[in-house]
Amino acid sequence: MDTRVVNKGQLPELLDKLAQDYTLFAPVCEDETVTLFKQVSGAQEITLDYTNSDVSPKGCFFPQTEKTLTYTNTGDKLEINNVCEEEKTVVFGIRPCDIKSILALDPVFHGKFVDEYYTNKRENTTIIGLSCQKVASTCFCTAFNSGPCDGSGSDLMFTELGDKYFVEVNTEKGRVLVDAYSQFFGTQDTDQLAKAKAEHEKKLSGQFVRKVDLDGVKEVLDNNFELPYWEKVFEKCLGCGICTFVCPTCHCFDIFDLTNGLFTGERYRCWDSCMFPDFTLMAGGHNPRPTQKERVRNRFMHKLKYHMDRYNLDGCVGCGRCIAKCPVNIDITAIIKDLKEVGQNG
Amino acid sequence: MMEVTQQLREQAKKLLEEKKADIVIGFGQGTELTRTTPIFINSPEETQDLVWNAFCANNLVKYLVDCNNESNNVAVVVKGCDSRAVNRLLVDQQIDRNKVIVIGIPCPGQLDWHKAADKIDPAAQLKEVINNEDSFTVKTDSGDYEFPKKDYLLQKCLSCENPNPVVADITIGKEQPVKNYEERFGEIQKLEELLTEEKSNYWDKKFSRCLRCYACRNVCPACTCRECFVDQMKPMWVSKRNNLSENTAFHLTRAFHVAGRCVDCGECDRVCPVDIPLRNLNRKLLKDIGDLFETPTPGSIEDLASPLGEFKTDDPEEFM
Amino acid sequence: MDRPIPLTPYPATITKIVDETGDVKTFTVEFEDPQVMEEFGNKPGQVAQLSVFGEGESTISITSSPTRGKFLEFSVRRVGRLTNALHQLEVGSKIGVRGPYGNCFPYDLMKGKDLFFIGGGIALAPLRSLIDFVLSEQYRSDYGKVEILYGARSYDDLCFKSDLFERWPKIPNTKVYTTLDREEEGWKGHVGFVPPYVEEVSPAPENKFAIICGPPILIKLTLPIMEKLGFSDEQIITTLEMKMKCGIGKCGRCNIGSKYVCIDGPVFNLAQLKELPPEY
Numbered sequence: 029m030d031t032r033v034v035n036k037g038q039l040p041e042l043l044d045k046l047a048q049d050y051t052l053f054a055p056v057c058e059d060e061t062v063t064l065f066k067q068v069s070g071a072q073e074i075t076l077d078y079t080n081s082d083v084s085p086k087g088c089f090f091p092q093t094e095k096t097l098t099y100t101n102t103g104d105k106l107e108i109n110n111v112c113e114e115e116k117t118v119v120f121g122i123r124p125c126d127i128k129s130i131l132a133l134d135p136v137f138h139g140k141f142v143d144e145y146y147t148n149k150r151e152n153t154t155i156i157g158l159s160c161q162k163v164a165s166t167c168f169c170t171a172f173n174s175g176p177c178d179g180s181g182s183d184l185m186f187t188e189l190g191d192k193y194f195v196e197v198n199t200e201k202g203r204v205l206v207d208a209y210s211q212f213f214g215t216q217d218t219d220q221l222a223k224a225k226a227e228h229e230k231k232l233s234g235q236f237v238r239k240v241d242l243d244g245v246k247e248v249l250d251n252n253f254e255l256p257y258w259e260k261v262f263e264k265c266l267g268c269g270i271c272t273f274v275c276p277t278c279h280c281f282d283i284f285d286l287t288n289g290l291f292t293g294e295r296y297r298c299w300d301s302c303m304f305p306d307f308t309l310m311a312g313g314h315n316p317r318p319t320q321k322e323r324v325r326n327r328f329m330h331k332l333k334y335h336m337d338r339y340n341l342d343g344c345v346g347c348g349r350c351i352a353k354c355p356v357n358i359d360i361t362a363i364i365k366d367l368k369e370v371g372q373n374g
Numbered sequence: 375m376m377e378v379t380q381q382l383r384e385q386a387k388k389l390l391e392e393k394k395a396d397i398v399i400g401f402g403q404g405t406e407l408t409r410t411t412p413i414f415i416n417s418p419e420e421t422q423d424l425v426w427n428a429f430c431a432n433n434l435v436k437y438l439v440d441c442n443n444e445s446n447n448v449a450v451v452v453k454g455c456d457s458r459a460v461n462r463l464l465v466d467q468q469i470d471r472n473k474v475i476v477i478g479i480p481c482p483g484q485l486d487w488h489k490a491a492d493k494i495d496p497a498a499q500l501k502e503v504i505n506n507e508d509s510f511t512v513k514t515d516s517g518d519y520e521f522p523k524k525d526y527l528l529q530k531c532l533s534c535e536n537p538n539p540v541v542a543d544i545t546i547g548k549e550q551p552v553k554n555y556e557e558r559f560g561e562i563q564k565l566e567e568l569l570t571e572e573k574s575n576y577w578d579k580k581f582s583r584c585l586r587c588y589a590c591r592n593v594c595p596a597c598t599c600r601e602c603f604v605d606q607m608k609p610m611w612v613s614k615r616n617n618l619s620e621n622t623a624f625h626l627t628r629a630f631h632v633a634g635r636c637v638d639c640g641e642c643d644r645v646c647p648v649d650i651p652l653r654n655l656n657r658k659l660l661k662d663i664g665d666l667f668e669t670p671t672p673g674s675i676e677d678l679a680s681p682l683g684e685f686k687t688d689d690p691e692e693f694m
Numbered sequence: 695m696d697r698p699i700p701l702t703p704y705p706a707t708i709t710k711i712v713d714e715t716g717d718v719k720t721f722t723v724e725f726e727d728p729q730v731m732e733e734f735g736n737k738p739g740q741v742a743q744l745s746v747f748g749e750g751e752s753t754i755s756i757t758s759s760p761t762r763g764k765f766l767e768f769s770v771r772r773v774g775r776l777t778n779a780l781h782q783l784e785v786g787s788k789i790g791v792r793g794p795y796g797n798c799f800p801y802d803l804m805k806g807k808d809l810f811f812i813g814g815g816i817a818l819a820p821l822r823s824l825i826d827f828v829l830s831e832q833y834r835s836d837y838g839k840v841e842i843l844y845g846a847r848s849y850d851d852l853c854f855k856s857d858l859f860e861r862w863p864k865i866p867n868t869k870v871y872t873t874l875d876r877e878e879e880g881w882k883g884h885v886g887f888v889p890p891y892v893e894e895v896s897p898a899p900e901n902k903f904a905i906i907c908g909p910p911i912l913i914k915l916t917l918p919i920m921e922k923l924g925f926s927d928e929q930i931i932t933t934l935e936m937k938m939k940c941g942i943g944k945c946g947r948c949n950i951g952s953k954y955v956c957i958d959g960p961v962f963n964l965a966q967l968k969e970l971p972p973e974y
Contacts, residue, residue, distance in 0.1 A: 061488075062649045064583060082648060083585065092585070093616045096701055099747045099790075106705040106726070106747070106788035140957070141700040141942035165406060165496035237496045253951075253971040264412040264437075268589035270647050280946035283701070283939050286613055287748045295747075297701070298614040300945070301587075306605060307947060310937045311752075311774025314910075316950075316973045326973070330949070337952035355589055355645035356432065357404040357411035608775055 030197035032206060032213040033221060034186070039193065040071035042212045043120065047071070050154075051117040053088045055081050065119070076188075079164045080123050080347060084276030088119045089130060089149045090137075092273075096145065096283070097295045112144055117153040118205070124178040125169040125347040127157050129276030131181045135339040136279050145297075154201050157182035159228070163235035166348030168361055170233065171240035174345065177229040187225045194221040240346070240361045241368065242332075248371035249333040255325075257370055261363065262324040264356040269301035271327070271350040271358070277335070277343055280307075302327055328363055376502045378479060378547040379426045382451065385477065385544055386421040389449050395475050396446035399437050401430045407500045407514065408487040412437065424451075426547075427503035428485040428510045428521075431528060433641045435459040436595045438469045447473050453481035454550075455530070457539035458637035458673030459595035465679060466635065468598050478542025480550040483523055483531035485510060490526055494519055530640035530653065533558055540674055559661045565654060577622070580650045584621040586614070590642035590652055596632040603627065625655060633659040634682035637673040700942050703745045703790025704730045709765065711785055714853040715846075718816055719781055720757065720769045723791060731764045734794060738801060738824040739933060739961045742793030743941045744768060744780065752776040753938040755960070756794060757819040759826035761833070766791065769819035769853060795941040796960050799824045799905065799931065808838040810897045812916060814888050814908035815846050818853050820933045820960075821907050829865050838867070843895060845873040845888040849881055871895060889915035899924040905931045917964065927965035934960045934974055950974050 034042065046052050047070050056066045057075035065085040068074055100107045122130075130150075137146035160176035169175060179185025183202035187194045195213060197203050206213045248255075272278045282300035287293040300307060303323050309315045317323050335343025344360065351359045382400070389395040402413035402423045410429050414437075415421055433456045441448045452460060460476055463469045482505045490512070498514035510526070512519045524532070535558075537550035557563070565573065588604070591597045603611045604624055612623045629652075636656045643653040663669065667681040667689075710722035723744075725731045736742070741755045752774075758767035772781045783789070801824065809828060813821050821842075828837040842862065846852045852872065862870050873884040873891045884891060889912065897904070904925055906916055913932060920930055936948040936955040943957040951971045953959065962970070 058579065058583065059649060062583065064648070093614075096699075101747045101788055103786075103788070106790070108702060108705060108790060110699055110702050112699060136944055139943065141944070143701070143942070143944055144699045145701075165491070260414075263414045266436075266589060266592040266645075268592040268645075269585070269587040270589050270645075273585045273587050274647055278946075279944065281940070282614055282945070283751060284607075284614060285745075285748050285750050286610075286615070293748050296613075296615055297945075298616065300614070300947075302946065304588075308937055310935070311777065316936070322973065326949075329951075330946075334949065334952040351405065353647040355593055355641075357406070357409050359405040362405050 029222075030203065031215075031218040031222060032195040032197060033216060033218060034193040034195055034212050034214070036188070036191045036193060038212050042209060043071035043074060045209060046118050046120070049116075051115045052120060053085065053117065054120045065121075074121070076121065076158075079160070079162050080125070080167075080349070082349070082353070083274050084129065084347065084349065085119060085122050085126050086129060086133065086276050086278075088117070088153065089146055090133065090279060090281075092299045094145055094297050095294055096297050098292065099295070100292045102291050112148055114148050114152055117149065118156060119153055120156045121158045122155060122182070123160055123347075124157060124174055124176060125167075125345040126276050127155060127179070127181040128169070128172070128174050128342075128345045129347070130155070132277045132335065132339070132341045132343065132345065133279055135341065154184070154205050155182045157185040159185065159187035159225070160232060161188060163232050163237075164348060164352070165237045166351040167236060167346065168238045168240045168348060169346035170236055171242055171364075172342045172344065172346050175229060176232040177225060187221075187228065189221055189224045189228060192217075192221060194218070194225050238348075238361050240364055242364060243368070244371045245364050245367050246333055246336065248367045249329055252370075255370060257366060258321055258325045261358065262319075262321040265303070265320050265324050265358060266356060267303055267305060267320055267323070268355070269299075269303055270353050270355065272301040272303055273299060274349040274353050276345060276347055276349075277331070302330070324358075328360065331360065332364070332367075375427050375505050379424065381546045382426055382477065382479070383421045383424050385546060386415065386424055386449065387418045389475065390415070390418045390421065394447065395449035397441065398424075398449040398451075398477075399434050400424045400451040400477075401426065401432065401434075403500070404429070406487075406491065407494055407496070407498055408485070408491045426451075426479060427500075428483070428505070428512070429487055429490075429503075430481075431484045431487070431644055433459060433593070433595065433639045435463065436593060438463065438474060439595070439598055442469050442473070445473075447475065449475040449477055451477045451479060452539055452542070453479060453484075454534065454536035454539050455481075455637070455639045457541050458536060458671065459639055460541050460673070461676050461678065462635055462637050462673040463595060463598075465677060466598065475544070476539070476542045478539030478545045480538045480545070480547050481534075482537070482550055483527045483534065485521055485526050486528050490519075490521055493521075528640065528644070530638070530643070533560075535638075535671060536674055541676060559657060562654060562658050562661050565658070578618055581621040581625060582618050583648045584616070584625070584650060585648060586616050586621065586624065587647060589645040589647065591628060593641045593645045594632060595637065595639065596635040597628070603631070625650075625652070629655045629659055632656065634663055634680040635672055636660060638671055700792070701940065703743065703751075703792040706766075706789055706791045708783055708785055708787045708789065711783075714769060714855070715851045717772045718769055718853055719772075720767055720854075721780070721783075722758075723766045723768065723789065724764070725791070728764065731766075734766075736760055736766065736794035737798035738827040739799035739820060740794035740796045740823075741938075741941070741956075741960065742766065742768070742791050742795065743938075744770075744776075745790030745792075746776060746779040746783070747788075747790060749779040750776050751790075751939070752780075753795075753941060753956075755820040755823070755933070757822045759823050759830060761827055761830035769816065769822075771816045793941065795938075795956050797958065799827075799933075799961050800963075801827060804828070804903050805836045806838065806901075808902040809840050810902055810904045811840070811842045811844075812888060812892055812904060812906040812908070812912075813842075813844045814912045815851060816853060817907040817909065817912070818844055821905060822854060822857070824905065825862070829862065829868060834865070838901065840865075840868045841871065841895075841897065842869070843871040843873075843888065843892055845875065845886075845891065847875045849874060849878055887915075888912055889919055892916055893919050893922075896923060899926070899929060903929055903931060907933050927968065928963050930964040932962060932964070932967065934962060936960070936974060
């Protein structure tokens with residue numbers, strides 16, 4: 029395993045340099061209570077005092093609003109121009125659960141049709157992960173074979189241990205970055221730090237409050253579509269989009285045009301939510317998911333079954349944001365527990 | 375607060391057994407110690423799930439709007455601020471008074487669950503919450519926690535106008551003292567006194583991080599339009615694009631749409647996932663309307679028409 | 695031509711418009727770049743996304759068989775914002791087209807078999823791509839007897855009248871049954887709804903595929919009749935309509951269970967349909 033060390037005191041300088049040479053996304057704290065991943069111009073804008081961001085960093089690869097093309101249609105002539113960016117980017121400070129979510133989104137945007145808006149960003153971005161220092165009461169990444177210091181999927185994985193950062197170099201892309209900024213990356217005591225990391229991870233594993241057991245849950249969903257259980261869950265749902273918008277694995281979007289005068293205009297794609305009533309509404313009035321019950325059921329089946337069916341990857345990463353942010357406390361871990369019971373009781 | 379919880383359970387059970395109500399909407403224990411969740415009960419046994427404590431911030435009145443289409447009788451648990459929404463929906467003719475049973479509970483204030491959760495062992499189980507004059511004692515199986523009200527109440531509770539429900543068919547619990555506030559709109563005045571550029575920066579920062587999740591709209595008892603302006607494609611008033619301009623347009627337009635009918639329940643503020651202080655917007659309009667039309671907070675008096683929804687011959691008309 | 699990103703349409707021109715009924719028009723569309731048509735490779739049953747720039751995009755099934763020529767035909771019913779905008783366009787108007795998306799009718803499996811088509815109203819449009827494919831000079835001898843049973847509310851609502859009454863009946867071993875929901879002056883053909891007419895015609899299931907497309911009520915009433923006649927679930931093919939946006943299995947909108955209608959559909963046989971949750 030290729031490992032390095034970065035002195036904690038030198039991290040701000042490293043981040044400043046990265047911000048100069050790349051488009052750097054990192055966690056930023058606003059108004060003392062909200063942490064978001066935003067583009068930063070220097071280390072002084074970055075906060076490292078957060079358990080996890082309020083909104084997931086998927087926006088670095090799949091932004092909420094993205095212009096896809098511009099057009100000019102004079103009637104005689106139609107011109108269509110793609111708008112697809114290619115900027116060298118670094119995302120710093122992304123937690124293991126969110127790294128896993130990018131891996132879960134990758135097959136969605138690849139496949140038979142390659143979505144270059146996403147794949148370009150993915151190829152041009154170096155992911156620097158950051159192990160957790162604390163486990164929130166809403167966290168449950170361990171239910172999905174992951175953990176608070178799991179760097180798989182990142183290019184570099186930083187773990188804060190005392191006055192040093194232990195760095196795991198996981199990919200060629202990561203190696204390239206380490207070599208380019210070699211003045212920051214030392215090699216002393218990496219063995220000791222590796223041991224310290226393992227202890228740190230063990231300590232964190234004891235902090236999880238939610239014990240989530242997925243055993244048998246997918247089978248319940250595989251064999252039962254109409255469950256009376258859903259009647260009880262959906263009633264309190266407000267039908268807002270909070271869970272889908274903070275969720276790191278949600279990828280639904282809408283496409284629409286905006287005109288800019290008589291002949292020109294732009295096409296955008298924006299996040300959309302399966303919880304909104306008109307998501308599946310067809311012109312003509314037919315709606316396959318007419319009430320909140322169908323929409324709530326669809327969301328949980330997607331997270332716990334459909335994504336796995338299509339891509340053989342978990343549709344949920346256990347970040348717990350939906351639990352923390354849902355105004356009416358609809359809790360996926362409670363639903364997992366209830367579905368397990370439904371399966372056991374028949 | 376356990377006493378109120380017991381009485382609430384008994385009353386709800388009675389309503390269901392006597393078939394006076396088909397559904398009871400109330401608070402149940404949530405999945406975190408510091409949270410409750412709306413529960414919909416239709417059998418007398420389930421009433422044991424009802425709770426009343428200092429984590430009952432949700433306004434359950436919005437659910438009545440959906441229930442109105444069914445033929446059921448619905449009982450709903452309301453605090454003081456929530457009860458204003460009942461009056462408001464009645465005047466808006468969004469609910470049928472004959473099908474609604476209001477269970478009012480005088481409220482000593484609700485705790486800010488984020489602030490409280492920071493202090494409590496997350497693995498603890500809640501045993502009960504005790505209401506003291508200046509604080510709440512949260513008893514758990516791993517210890518007791520004291521929360522001084524002046525530091526831990528929701529912002530809105532610190533200037534509560536109606537601790538006692540303004541409309542109720544059944545009242546459970548002791549009447550709460552009504553406080554007099556000299557400066558009801560203190561924080562609004564502070565914002566008013568900012569320079570234009572400062573105000574602009576303040577709101578630009580907040581609206582830039584709006585997710586356009588519409589939780590504020592969906593939880594609001596004044597937002598009952600079948601098709602919201604923001605969902606319309608023709609004409610497209612506001613597009614789905616998330617940028618400062620569109621986000622600002624959404625929030626300002628919604629604030630004006632509900633002006634005069636907003637009951638200041640504060641739910642929009644509570645539900646916002648990125649902490650946009652939406653109450654400040656709505657309360658600014660509330661203050662202005664109060665000054666211009668000399669009306670109290672909407673919903674605080676039964677049958678009070680919306681000042682922007684009716685015309686009186688002695689309305690000020692400086693512009694005419 | 696460089697293949698643009700899958701969400702980017704190709705520019706195309708409307709070269710012909712036929713008024714099928716009061717609210718249905720068939721648009722013939724040709725790509726600006728003939729190379730695009732060469733490489734388009736649409737198969738019967740596939741769909742495309744049509745862009746009216748400034749309004750948006752809509753999923754329309756391609757009603758022309760690739761054997762008909764170097765163009766695409768789309769039959770569009772005016773029912774919403776985008777289709778309304780399409781209907782305002784004229785010959786020469788420029789639109790965007792991207793595709794072809796979706797799976798296609800299993801025309802290879804159908805070789806050597808007799809085919810019984812059942813359609814109602816605008817739903818004949820997706821079937822037409824397969825009908826013209828199997829009836830084409832190129833492929834006619836690969837297929838057996840072709841029967842088309844089609845109905846609409848009134849004579850005016852019948853789509854593709856020239857195909858129904860002039861072109862198709864002339865092709866060997868092909869029969870067309872047309873029905874109107876109600877009696878009408880001047881109409882000497884069958885009167886009655888499509889499902890009971892199917893029962894009347896009573897197609898035998900041996901060596902046959904039934905391809906059905908129609909409004910939900912037609913499908914709901916016809917399927918039990920097919921079962922009664924002895925058709926197995928694998929012999930009954932249908933094509934579904936769902937709201938789609940991206941057409942390429944990414945925007946998450948058109949899912950029925952774990953399947954995306956834009957990738958795993960819109961063509962399903964009844965056995966596959968029965969495995970899907972009833973959410974369409």
